Amino acid sequence: MSTLPFPHRTKPSSTAVNFVAPAVVVKVGKPATTFFVNGDLLCSTSDYFKTALKQEWREGKRRVVELPDDDADSFNTYLNWLHSKTVVLGYDDGDFYELIDVYALGDKLLDSDFKDAVTDAMIVSFNDNKGGNVLPGSYNRTRLYDKTAESSTARRLIVHRLARTNNVSLIEGGDCHAFLMDVAIEAISKGPEKTNDAAARCAFHEHAPGAENCYRNKYA
Ligand SMILES: [Zn+2]
Structure with a gap:
């Protein structure tokens, strides 16, 4: 069997980010800096965004999350x-x-x-x-x-x-x-x-x- 000349880089599809998911608008700081972020990516490891973007919440319906007390950097x-x-x-x-x-x-x-x-x-x-x-x-x-x-x-x-x-x-x-x-x-x-x-x-x-x-x- 031949050895491939590059490392194996594939991962299971369950780990993939769905880039078709709609963007979330995140407004950070005062005055706000606006970020447009893929919703799946944003929720991938943050329980805060998972909760904030639930459909029953206002932020989830508007797809807008505001973080006025944090800084854009x-x-x-x-x-x-x-x-x-x-x-x-x-x-x-x-x-x-x-x-x-x-x-x-x-x-x-x-x-x-x-x-x-x-x-x-x-x-x-x-x-x-x-x-x-x-x-x-x-x-x-x-x-x-x-x-x-x-x-x-x-x-x-x-x-x-x-x-x-x-x-x-x-x-x-x-x-x-x-x-x-x-x-x-x-x-x-x-x-x-x-x-x-x-x-x-x-x-x-x-x-x-x-x-x-x-x-x-x-x-x-
Ligand atoms: Zn560790």
Whole structure:
């Protein structure tokens, strides 16, 4: 039997997006930026859009969803995720600041695969191109706590990393009380595992146990 000179790239038809599906108009921010998105694609991994676009809801009948409190750059990143299953930031030098907004949008849209990919992108943002670490400062740590829930994986990630810095000067005066408490508790109870190793076993992901449930494998 001969071997094909290219990798096998087909997938079952059940995974296909129906591009005949009508577009949904999504208005993001104030003033609003308007996006026209395939309805099937929009609902493919977001429970928020699945619910909002049910026919019995006004948004479902009009095929218009408004997200006035979110920003267009973050939504554009989300649409890139839907198309390519890759976190593409709005700027080439995108950093933790932008990732916070993107994570918060994933939280609102109830898309756990996207949030899992964003926490992975946060870990990448910790590493500079010289092998060193670039950890978020107190301004971004406070922003993260303002925009995320108590049990969020993004909070767990930054607390895990900061509790292992062995550098008290990283805890700056501008940090919020909740963050300082979380770091103090983690510092007392922490084990020897490094943040990158914890991330490799999906410690900062929301999916159900099992590698087959991880976006890294589902969309590979
Ligand atoms: Zn995972």
